[in-house]
Amino acid sequence: MRAPVNVAPRPSSPDPSVSPWPVRVLDALGARPRLAVALAAIVPFLGTLGDPPVLDDGWAALDNPLVHSLSNVGRIFRELYGYAGAASVRGPYRPLTTISYALDYAVHGRWTPGYHVVNVALHAAASLLVLALARRLARAAMPDRADRLALVAGLLFAVHPAHVEAVATIFGRTELLAACFAVGSLLLALRWREARWTLPAAVAVLVLGVLSKEFAVLTPVLFALCAVTAPAAAGLAARPGFRTEAGRRALRGTVLVAAALSLAVIPYFLGRRGVPLTVAPVARWFPEGTSAAHIALTMSRVMGEYLRILLFPSFLGGDFAYAARIGTLTEPNPGFWVATIAWVVALAGAVTLVVRRRAPLVALGLLWTFVALLPVMHFIPVGVLLAERLLYLPSVGFCIAAATLLARLGPGAVTAPVARRAPDPAGEDPMEAVRVRLPPVAAGLVLAIAALLATRTVVRALDWRSNLALWESELSKAPRDVVVNNNLAVEYTARRDYARAVERLKVALAVHPSYWRAYVNLGLAYQGLGARDQAQASYLTAMQLAPEPESTGPRYFLALLLRDEGRLDAALAVVRDARRLGPEEGRLARLEGDVLLRLGEAAGARAALERALALDPADGEARALLARTSRPAAAATP
Structure with missing residues (x-):
């Protein structure tokens, strides 16, 4: 008699009716991952759709004369971002963002819900792109857990509260557009071997990203990180390097794609026409002359704070709250040491994982986060110390790293092989694959984290529901x-x-x-x-x-006070002095016309009011006053 042969049992799919509820919920989300991620990105931000303009929404979009007509598109490409703002916000070149505001204005004018709808839609698009990117990377590095990992990465990105400032504010659109185009370009570039059109398309998409905000220029570096940590995702047969012929071929391919992507910066520099990359001295966070050592100390503390926001977003605030929390460091303090040790350990761990070729997606995610934060580390002076909106692109890497760690929890329960009918957009072959389900504890942890982050997002969004709510929130953190x-x-x-x-x-x-x-x-x-x-x-x-160029405001309000008190001659002297300093301010011309009309000087009033309307054709008050200049003198005097 022959001895019995031990045959490994074929993995079978667990009965869903007896699976723990966290596993069933995650399975339900995984059955429609795109829908799940899109809803996760949209639902927490529904409360922002009715928000009025806050903070920089005025000069960036609503009050910017360049966006009030699509006939200004050509001029938008010739002007710097911040055209309608003070000198402290001028300098960047972001014409595509401004054009997006012009399209909004052409459709619905100053109706702010329309701007917010676009922002939420862009956030949903970015979340879906993160889902697709994580899936492609995971199918190269962790094929058995790829679907779950991608779903978790997309959900984490969709609900992370660090994104509230970018999504809930109209001016935050710069981050959304640039991130969508950067990740979209990267996805196309990763497919460069699959079709000839993908690399030129990636460059074209990246041009749009760089013209939305400068940090999209990091995409070539992000591609190189993907090629090194997950070469198969970039269409490479080996890891780029010098030791083997296959590695050298992969290295040449990586350099080729990165160089091609770098061409996307050409339109940006042509548009700036030689304007320096650094912000104007008046706009710099660190005043000119600040010690390099003090800047380095402070930014090390800031780097740790950025990581803290991503990992544990309990304290959240605006620019001023973080300035009060951190300040400018002139010597190391306990906060500096904690922050510095944290980011150095994280960076060293990522590099070690790359060298040892272990946990490649954790390494990629951490390195992505650090690389994407480099532009705001004051190597080139910028105008803010720390802002949550600046985490939008860096958080892509963090969410992929966090999802990888969560997906690796426990051995997982293997289901039956699932036949794929057609290639996925991420590029895998139509062949059978084995799925790994997260164990109940891990599934429950994922759902709990997503729920906590979504709740924090909803609560944080309330701080942006009005200027009053914003500044009261900031006051509690920076009294x-x-x-x-x-x-x-x-x-x-x-x-x-x-x-x-x-x-x-x-x-x-x-x-x-x-x-x-x-x-x-x-x-x-x-x-x-x-x-x-x-x-x-x-x-x-x-x-x-x-300062004299900015002193028209005090003069304007003083002239209004004098006019209301009936001291018309004194009011006229003050407003004319203000007009000398601000000849392009329509409100000053209107006020001068009003005072002259009250003094019975119709001809002078008419000239001033016509000038006011030339400066601001939408000034209804000036138009009404001008109509009164044609009345008899007795009727013109209030």
Whole structure:
């Protein structure tokens, strides 16, 4: 009699009716991964659709005259981003972002929900691109867990609260567009061996990304990272290197694709026409002359803070909250040491994994995060210390690394082989594959993390629902910040809460006694309280402190006060002095025309009001005043 032969049992699919609920939920999401990720990206941000303009939404989009007509498209390509803002926001070249605002304006004007719908749609698109990228990389590095890993990466990216600032604000669209085009270009570049058109298409898409925001220029480096850590995903037969002929061929291919992608920067530099890459001195976060050692200390602390936001986003805030939390370091402190040790260990671990060829997607994700953060580390001066919106592209790598770790939890339960009917967009062959299901504990952990992040996202989005909510949130984190107190006072004044406005402005001036903008707003608050003498004194102080090119504001409000008091000659002298300093400000011409009309000087009023309308054709008040200049003198005087 022959001895029995031991035959390994064929893996079978567990009965879904007896699977633990976390596994069933994850299986349901995995059955429609694109739908699951898209909904995860959209639902937490539905509350932002009705948000009014906040922070920089005005100068970036709504109040930018370049976006008010599509006939300005040619001019948009000749102007720098921040055209409608102060000198502190001018400098970048992002014509494609501005054109997107122009398209919005052409469809629905200043209706802000339309802008927010586009932002949420772009975030959903970016999340789907992360899903596709993670799937392609995982099928090269972890084929048995690729589908689960891709799903988790897409979900983490879709719901991460670090993205709220980019998605919930109109001005955050720069991050969304650039990330969509950068990841889309990378996906095309990874398929460069599959069809001849993919590499030229990747370069064309990347041009759009670079013209949306500068950091998309990192895509060639990100491609190289993918080629080194997951060569099969880049169509390479071996890991790029010098030791073997196969490695050298892979290296030549990697260099070729990266060089081709680098051509995407040419339109950007042609558009800037020699304008320096660095922001203007007035806009730099670190003033000129700041010690390089102090900058290095501070940015090491900032790097650790960025990693903390990605890993544990408990404390979230705006630019001013982080400035108060970190400050400028002049010597190492405990926060510096904790942050520095954290990022150095993470970076060293990623490099070690690459050298030892272990956990390639963890290494890729961590290196991606560090590389994508380099542009905001002040090697080239920028205008912000730390901002959550700047994490949008870096977080792609982090989410892939985190998803890889979660997908590797436990041995997993193997299901029956599943036949694929057609090639997937990520590029794998139509052949059978073995899927690995996460064990119940790991599946539950994934769902819990996604739920916590989504909840934090919804709560964080509430901070952006209005300027008042934003500045009150910032005040709780930076109670002594000058700009926060000043801007919150503006919101109180707009709501006729003048006493609270005065309280905030006194805090601002106690910290920064020469902050002239606070004196202007203090004058407005005092005027609301009926304290006209104190209001006039505040405007006069602001006039003395403000740089001459910017001192038209204090003069404008002082002239309004004098006009309302009936001191027309004094008001006329002040407004004419303001017009000398700001000849292109339509509001000053309108005010001069109003005062002249009250003085009975119809001809002079007509000339001033016509100038106001030439500067701002949409000024309805100036148009109404101009109509009164043709009336008899007795009727023209209020």
